[in-house]
Amino acid sequence: MLTVHTLHAVHQSQAKTFDTATLRENFLIDGAFRSGEIRLTYTHYDRFVVGGAVPDGGSLTLDTVAESGTDSFLDRREMGIVNIGETGTVEAGGTSYTLERGDVLYLGMGSGAVTFAGQGRFYITSAPAHRTCPTRQIAIGDAKEVKLGDVASSNKRTIRQFIHPDVMESCQLTLGYTTLEDGSVWNTMPAHTHDRRMEAYLYWGMEDAARVVHLMGEPTETRHLMVANEEGVVSPPWSIHAGAGIGGYTFIWAMAGDNQSFTDMDFVQPAELR
Numbered sequence: 001m002l003t004v005h006t007l008h009a010v011h012q013s014q015a016k017t018f019d020t021a022t023l024r025e026n027f028l029i030d031g032a033f034r035s036g037e038i039r040l041t042y043t044h045y046d047r048f049v050v051g052g053a054v055p056d057g058g059s060l061t062l063d064t065v066a067e068s069g070t071d072s073f074l075d076r077r078e079m080g081i082v083n084i085g086e087t088g089t090v091e092a093g094g095t096s097y098t099l100e101r102g103d104v105l106y107l108g109m110g111s112g113a114v115t116f117a118g119q120g121r122f123y124i125t126s127a128p129a130h131r132t133c134p135t136r137q138i139a140i141g142d143a144k145e146v147k148l149g150d151v152a153s154s155n156k157r158t159i160r161q162f163i164h165p166d167v168m169e170s171c172q173l174t175l176g177y178t179t180l181e182d183g184s185v186w187n188t189m190p191a192h193t194h195d196r197r198m199e200a201y202l203y204w205g206m207e208d209a210a211r212v213v214h215l216m217g218e219p220t221e222t223r224h225l226m227v228a229n230e231e232g233v234v235s236p237p238w239s240i241h242a243g244a245g246i247g248g249y250t251f252i253w254a255m256a257g258d259n260q261s262f263t264d265m266d267f268v269q270p271a272e273l274r
């Protein structure tokens, strides 16, 4: 079963008038992981799509998606998949890829139908593409590791870059995930914006009862979203994206836009935030 929800782009002058429920409707991605379903959110931020596929021992095929107006979803798109569950397989273009928890698969434009199977919980990201880059499976050991932060600032963490120019080629998509060390709670602090690229976060590896206080908004108009395990947030080009968790967590970050320069960020120091 396929469900697609559309999120339109929101202007910052409108976002600052939103109450909690309206903020959540427009920026929180919840309920993406349901047994036996593929659930996608089609955003109008760079036409970036995120979602989940949970085959739960069966198999689920993603092919035609009305929103893209193409015969097959990947006819003019590329896809990045992260398995956040147990071992599962993804089959595309006649090849089956076995993904352990934490493995990433990149599917180039024109890959055709994608079939998810096994016990995987697959996080799906997709951006429009203009050429076919080679499909590639990237294991944790193949990712580029960047250590950031320190214990004193409660933000010691490891960034793992998978779909990234230093690791492999893609058209627009960059993707990886960041894991907090025990006792560290803050991601992306100092915060930043990058209006050249939109970004989507998916928080996972959390206790059910825990929440991340995700900060969004223009740097001088911050808002927060209380985010549970396996929930995501779409970050418009004008928004910071940072958070503090109750307990440990990992979050998948994925971006698309005008450049793939991970370090092209406009930092905002805590004292400048409002």
Ligand SMILES: O=C[C@H](O)[C@@H](O)CC(=O)C(=O)O
Binding pocket: 148, 157, 159, 177, 178, 187, 188, 189, 199, 241, 253, 262, 265
């Ligand atoms: O633009 C880059 C993204 O916001 C994240 O990769 C940041 C991040 O993982 C972190 O600082 O913890």
Ligand SMILES: [Zn+2]
Binding pocket: 192, 193, 194, 199, 241, 265
């Ligand atoms: Zn960012």
